[in-house]
Amino acid sequence: MEQFDFNLERVIKIIKDKDCRKAGLQFPEGLKRQAINVAALLEEKTGTKVIISGNPCFGACDVDLTLAGRVDILFHFGHAKIGEYDNVVFIEARSDIDVTPAVKKALEMLKNDRIGLITTVQHVHKLEEVSLFLRENGKESVIGKGDLRTCYPGQVLGCNFSAARIDCDEYLYIGGGIFHPLGVAIATRKRVIAADPYMNRAVEVAPEKFLRKRSGYIAKAMDAEVFGIIVSSKSGQHRMELALRLREMANKHSKKGYIVLMDLVTPEQLLAFKADAYVNTACPRITIDDAERFHVPVLTPQEFEVVMGEKEWGNAGMDEILEEK
Numbered sequence: 176m177e178q179f180d181f182n183l184e185r186v187i188k189i190i191k192d193k194d195c196r197k198a199g200l201q202f203p204e205g206l207k208r209q210a211i212n213v214a215a216l217l218e219e220k221t222g223t224k225v226i227i228s229g230n231p232c233f234g235a236c237d238v239d240l241t242l243a244g245r246v247d248i249l250f251h252f253g254h255a256k257i258g259e260y261d262n263v264v265f266i267e268a269r270s271d272i273d274v275t276p277a278v279k280k281a282l283e284m285l286k287n288d289r290i291g292l293i294t295t296v297q298h299v300h301k302l303e304e305v306s307l308f309l310r311e312n313g314k315e316s317v318i319g320k321g322d323l324r325t326c327y328p329g330q331v332l333g334c335n336f337s338a339a340r341i342d343c344d345e346y347l348y349i350g351g352g353i354f355h356p357l358g359v360a361i362a363t364r365k366r367v368i369a370a371d372p373y374m375n376r377a378v379e380v381a382p383e384k385f386l387r388k389r390s391g392y393i394a395k396a397m398d399a400e401v402f403g404i405i406v407s408s409k410s411g412q413h414r415m416e417l418a419l420r421l422r423e424m425a426n427k428h429s430k431k432g433y434i435v436l437m438d439l440v441t442p443e444q445l446l447a448f449k450a451d452a453y454v455n456t457a458c459p460r461i462t463i464d465d466a467e468r469f470h471v472p473v474l475t476p477q478e479f480e481v482v483m484g485e486k487e488w489g490n491a492g493m494d495e496i497l498e499e500k
């Protein structure tokens with residue numbers, strides 16, 4: 176079974192060194208089941224009082240600032256750092272799962288010689304090993320640096336594919352799920368093979384079906400008169416300037432745009448508003464993952480530009496939150 180290394184010795188050392196009397200713990204949804212064990216261990220080893228964040232958490236963009244304001248140090252688990260905070264320490268979770276069997280399957284599917292390697296932070300420590308394996312099998316690998324939003328070469332986020340903007344023929348993605356490799360395929364227009372160590376399989380990413388669905392939402396939003404422009408209040412997702420620019424664009428095309436500031440963006444939260452369609456400037460994954468649950472079309476900023484006639488659909492690309500170096 177997959178184990179995550181939280182490097183709790185480091186957490187204990189920080190608590191002791193900083194004489195931390197009250198520590199906050201924040202875990203993403205998939206790791207919340209570990210929270211009570213970690214809290215018990217830290218209290219036992221350090222004598223600090225622990226407070227666990229019970230709020231939903233989906234990324235390093237989503238630091239519980241209310242809890243951070245009530246403790247000496249907030250330990251945010253499971254993600255690589257995004258942003259600067261006085262008393263927040265990011266504790267990444269590295270997976271010990273063996274990626275080689277899935278990479279071996281992927282090798283048979285690679286058609287070119289120069290391979291761009293990409294992954295999430297959970298497996299970023301395995302990229303050198305994969306690179307060596309590819310070299311032994313006659314392939315050259317390239318690992319991109321990314322931008323300021325990412326911490327490691329080759330690391331991609333659901334909102335940032337900057338590490339994939341490299342000179343290569345095709346990509347090998349290592350990790351679970353389809354969102355990240357799909358994003359890379361759409362952002363770069365190149366072939367992506369996804370090696371999934373959890374399912375022990377490799378698949379070629381096919382963005383066509385996804386793009387067809389998205390063009391359906393664009394078509395539905397063409398008649399919309401009133402747009403809600405969603406802005407996240409989360410520090411790492413807040414894009415008010417972009418929202419204001421989109422609102423101006425709506426006005427220019429004789430449409431109405433209203434800015435809606437929200438913390439948690441869910442289909443249920445949007446039900447009460449009478450907008451014909453929404454544009455989401457919060458986490459780009461919300462637009463995609465929850466698409467079928469929204470009662471009206473929810474567009475990415477790029478898709479909205481297509482609806483306004485300011486952009487060609489073929490050039491729309493993925494929504495990304497980039498922080499250039």
Ligand code: SF4
Binds near residue numbers: 237
């Ligand atoms: S904005 Fe979304 S995709 Fe980006 S880090 Fe946050 S949760 Fe992940």
